[in-house]
Amino acid sequence: MKIMAQMAMVMNLDKCIGCHTCSVTCKQAWTNRAGTEYVWFNNVETRPGLGYPRTYEDQETWEGGWVRKSNGRLTLKAGGRWKKLATIFSNPKLPSIEDYYEPWTYDYATLLNSPSTSTFPVAKPKSLISGKQMNITWSANWDDDLGGSREHAAKDPMLKGIEDKVKFEFEQTFMFYLPRICEHCLNPSCAASCPSGAIYKRSEDGIVLVDQDKCRGWRMCVSGCPYKKVYFNHKTGKAEKCTFCYPRIEVGIPTVCAETCVGRLRYIGLMLYDADRVLEAASVENDHDLYEAQRSVFLDPNDPEVAREAERAGIPLDWIEAAKKSPVRRLIQDYKVALPLHPEYRTMPMVWYIPPLSPVVDVVRDTGHDAEDKGNLFAAIEALRIPVEYLANLFTAGDVGPVNDVLRKLAAMRSFMRDINLGGDPDESIAEAVGMDAESMYEMFRLLAIAKYEDRYVIPTAHVEQAHGLEELATECPVDFDYEPTTGVFGEGSGDLTPVAVENFRMLEERQQSDQLVGGGSKRGRVNLLNWDGKGAPRGLFPHRKKQDQ
Amino acid sequence: MSTFLWVIFPYICLAVFVVGHWWRYRYDKFGWTTRSSQLYESRLLRWGSPLFHFGLLGVVGGHIIGLLIPQTWTDAVGISETAYHWVAVIGGMISGIMVMVGLVILIYRRRTVGPVFSATTPMDKTMYFFLALVIVLGMWNTIASSIFGLGGSEGHSFNYRESVSVWFRQIFYGQPDASLMTDVPFGFQLHALVAFFLFALWPFTRLVHVFSAPVGYITRPYIVYRTKDEREGTGVGSRAPGRGWERVQ
Ligand code: SF4
Ligand code: SF4
Numbered sequence: 188m189k190i191m192a193q194m195a196m197v198m199n200l201d202k203c204i205g206c207h208t209c210s211v212t213c214k215q216a217w218t219n220r221a222g223t224e225y226v227w228f229n230n231v232e233t234r235p236g237l238g239y240p241r242t243y244e245d246q247e248t249w250e251g252g253w254v255r256k257s258n259g260r261l262t263l264k265a266g267g268r269w270k271k272l273a274t275i276f277s278n279p280k281l282p283s284i285e286d287y288y289e290p291w292t293y294d295y296a297t298l299l300n301s302p303s304t305s306t307f308p309v310a311k312p313k314s315l316i317s318g319k320q321m322n323i324t325w326s327a328n329w330d331d332d333l334g335g336s337r338e339h340a341a342k343d344p345m346l347k348g349i350e351d352k353v354k355f356e357f358e359q360t361f362m363f364y365l366p367r368i369c370e371h372c373l374n375p376s377c378a379a380s381c382p383s384g385a386i387y388k389r390s391e392d393g394i395v396l397v398d399q400d401k402c403r404g405w406r407m408c409v410s411g412c413p414y415k416k417v418y419f420n421h422k423t424g425k426a427e428k429c430t431f432c433y434p435r436i437e438v439g440i441p442t443v444c445a446e447t448c449v450g451r452l453r454y455i456g457l458m459l460y461d462a463d464r465v466l467e468a469a470s471v472e473n474d475h476d477l478y479e480a481q482r483s484v485f486l487d488p489n490d491p492e493v494a495r496e497a498e499r500a501g502i503p504l505d506w507i508e509a510a511k512k513s514p515v516r517r518l519i520q521d522y523k524v525a526l527p528l529h530p531e532y533r534t535m536p537m538v539w540y541i542p543p544l545s546p547v548v549d550v551v552r553d554t555g556h557d558a559e560d561k562g563n564l565f566a567a568i569e570a571l572r573i574p575v576e577y578l579a580n581l582f583t584a585g586d587v588g589p590v591n592d593v594l595r596k597l598a599a600m601r602s603f604m605r606d607i608n609l610g611g612d613p614d615e616s617i618a619e620a621v622g623m624d625a626e627s628m629y630e631m632f633r634l635l636a637i638a639k640y641e642d643r644y645v646i647p648t649a650h651v652e653q654a655h656g657l658e659e660l661a662t663e664c665p666v667d668f669d670y671e672p673t674t675g676v677f678g679e680g681s682g683d684l685t686p687v688a689v690e691n692f693r694m695l696e697e698r699q700q701s702d703q704l705v706g707g708g709s710k711r712g713r714v715n716l717l718n719w720d721g722k723g724a725p726r727g728l729f730p731h732r733k734k735q736d737q
Numbered sequence: 738m739s740t741f742l743w744v745i746f747p748y749i750c751l752a753v754f755v756v757g758h759w760w761r762y763r764y765d766k767f768g769w770t771t772r773s774s775q776l777y778e779s780r781l782l783r784w785g786s787p788l789f790h791f792g793l794l795g796v797v798g799g800h801i802i803g804l805l806i807p808q809t810w811t812d813a814v815g816i817s818e819t820a821y822h823w824v825a826v827i828g829g830m831i832s833g834i835m836v837m838v839g840l841v842i843l844i845y846r847r848r849t850v851g852p853v854f855s856a857t858t859p860m861d862k863t864m865y866f867f868l869a870l871v872i873v874l875g876m877w878n879t880i881a882s883s884i885f886g887l888g889g890s891e892g893h894s895f896n897y898r899e900s901v902s903v904w905f906r907q908i909f910y911g912q913p914d915a916s917l918m919t920d921v922p923f924g925f926q927l928h929a930l931v932a933f934f935l936f937a938l939w940p941f942t943r944l945v946h947v948f949s950a951p952v953g954y955i956t957r958p959y960i961v962y963r964t965k966d967e968r969e970g971t972g973v974g975s976r977a978p979g980r981g982w983e984r985v986q
Contacts, residue, residue, distance in 0.1 A: 268954055268955050269955070271954070272951070272954065272955070275951075276786040276787045276789075276790040276791070277775065277779065277782050277783045277786040277787055278775060279783070281775055281776070281779060283775075283776065283777075283778075283779055284776050284777060316777065316852045317851040317852045317855065318851075318855065319851065374960065375960060378959070378960050378961055379959035379960060381954075381961075382951030382954040383949060383951050383954075384951075384953065384954070384957055384961050386961065387961040387962060387963040388960060388961065388962050388963070389962075389963060389964070390962045390963065390964045391964065399767055400766035400767055400769075401766070402770065403769065403770050403771060403946055403949040403951070404770035404771040404772060404773050404946070405771065405773075405951065406773055406775060419773070419775075419776050421774070421776050421777065421856070422856075423767070423770070424770035424771060424772035424773060425767075425770055
């Protein structure tokens with residue numbers, strides 16, 4: 188047994204209102220730079236729909252993730268190591284910019300500088316790729332709210348096999364939002380695809396990162412990730428991906444997307460797992476068994492044996508305590524209401540989802556029945572094969588069993604709580620009907636509906652006693668740091684570090700005030716992931732230069 | 738003059754090559770990349786890039802054989818000069834044509850596809866010019882000497898392995914003999930000089946990506962794990978415990 192800890196997230200899809208706040212705040216924090224205009228570490232897609240990049244889930248086309256060979260071993264779907272090297276000069280499966288979308292900006296200056304005219308001046312869209320005028324035809328959420336429409340949803344790869352039954356009769360009722368970030372997989376195929384070995388998984392918290400100094404721009408990770416959550420920065424020529432906001436997690440605060448989520452539907456916590464069993468679980472023969480196989484590698488920190496073993500493995504005590512309290516663990520293991528996204532890719536994803544009951548509730552309500560009666564809801568779950576099958580295609584590799592169970596639990600919770608809210612006695616039998624007891628049903632309700640900040644985010648504060656001295660901590664006053672780097676004799680890398688957060692803030696400020704159309708090519712600042720936008724000579728490349736060429 | 742061209746200049750270039758790489762690696766790991774433009778355009782790249790790169794692998798292999806292996810060795814194992822010559826010419830022609838075709842596609846792509854062109858730096862253009870020049874000169878030498886018999890004597894085509902190759906190896910022994918190069922056909926002279934100049938440019942261009950050819954990928958484990966701090970006594974928490982907080986063993 189080799190115990191490791193993993194930062195994980197659960198999203199409760201019933202509560203997502205599709206406001207895209209998470210995407211916007213994430214972009215502001217991480218990808219607001221030239222070269223990453225088209226990049227959304229967090230995106231929210233309307234389902235059924237095409238997703239971003241378009242039809243990324245169709246692995247027959249994109250060949251992301253792993254496949255199980257007939258001898259029972261896993262191999263990358265796009266081919267093993269030799270094939271990767273043989274195709275290194277031109278990645279055959281790399282999505283082009285059209286598969287994402289061509290990013291643009293507006294030429295606002297024409298509005299501001301326009302002389303008085305009889306017609307209103309127009310700010311035309313300009314491509315951020317070519318700099319030319321363009322027609323906008325697609326974006327990261329172009330089919331927003333169009334779930335079920337023939338033009339877009341009909342091409343959803345997840346409707347394969349049920350499209351004949353669907354006929355889009357459910358188009359008015361069946362639609363929900365799916366916010367996505369990198370899954371920080373236990374068996375990441377992005378890392379496995381990287382020829383340079385630049386993508387690594389942190390053994391402390393399982394966060395998957397790209398080492399910007401080791402990345403050589405081979406782009407194999409982009410095609411290797413089945414969720415298409417590694418992106419190519421076309422200015423710096425390096426791969427970038429969701430960082431699980433590691434500078435924030437390290438100091439015990441949630442990711443930006445979770446912090447700012449309007450629906451408060453995200454939960455962050457630790458999962459302990461047995462790293463020795465990951466590969467075995469990812470290689471089970473039947474796709475339908477992958478969900479349970481993944482659950483079986485998780486360990487219960489409340490088990491004294493596990494706790495002792497974890498401590499021996501060097502996991503600090505406060506981390507083990509945090510794992511015990513982890514809301515993510517409760518939702519995945521105790522209540523069993525959270526499901527992984529596309530377990531069939533065999534990457535063992537670690538951002539899980541509580542599937543939405545609302546499509547079912549809406550149907551019951553629209554037909555004039557009591558949408559809080561468990562009998563009606565159970566019957567509807569039985570009857571509404573199509574939404575359930577669709578959800579199963581997303582979350583359980585097509586196995587409707589677990590999806591049914593989750594939906595029945597959510598339905599039971601609904602009617603159970605109705606009784607309580609109306610002042611009646613809790614009806615234990617409702618909980619029992621879905622294999623729970625009254626108390627845990629109530630606890631689950633509290634966690635799903637009214638949990639406080641500290642219950643939703645249980646992130647072990649990385650040794651609070653020294654938190655003030657950590658590199659990223661926001662308790663230091665930003666003016667304490669020199670933004671102009673105090674470059675030592677040996678240039679970049681010597682001298683004091685400016686915290687990423689401070690530097691990024693200053694860079695953004697500068698960029699937003701710049702007059703240039705594309706990205707305000709600042710030549711200041713250290714070369715690092717957050718700030719250099721690939722323009723000009725990075726500072727530190729030429730030590731001792733007297734004057735910047737202004 | 739010939740001492741400068743055939744002794745001093747190559748050493749300057751090689752010094753710049755070595756020191757330049759060391760310096761670039763030390764100060765600019767972040768800039769060390771292929772700077773791929775596949776995201777912008779992949780239809781032309783799909784053909785051009787593999788043709789060019791695989792062709793180049795052949796060309797480099799040919800140069801290694803031709804320049805580094807002394808003629809006496811091949812003679813010793815009984816490969817006649819004519820046999821060697823024809824293998825070299827045919828192999829060289831095939832890879833050379835691949836490189837040329839690839840290069841033409843790639844340059845055409847770079848020039849005509851807007852986003853790719855605007856992502857091309859002045860350094861890229863300089864590098865492209867010299868790279869193309871070296872390749873064209875190399876092709877010309879192969880064709881001219883083997884087919885038109887340029888620089889040859891008495892029915893034999895010009896044998897660079899008796900002059901250029903010897904001189905090239907001498908550079909690494911530290912005693913280059915400039916006189917070996919003075920009588921070599923002009924095309925060969927120019928090819929060598931431009932190639933050395935390209936070596937000097939190398940560390941400052943995207944050509945550095947050649948040295949990150951990911952051969953280690955074949956043997957390393959698929960998933961890479963990294964720990965913040967592997968020092969004895971430090972924890973596995975997201976941060977190592979500070980002094981005074983060492984773990985009780
Ligand atoms: S979801 Fe994240 S960790 Fe998993 S393969 Fe994709 S980029 Fe890697
Ligand atoms: S901020 Fe929350 S509610 Fe809004 S789209 Fe994102 S996940 Fe959904």
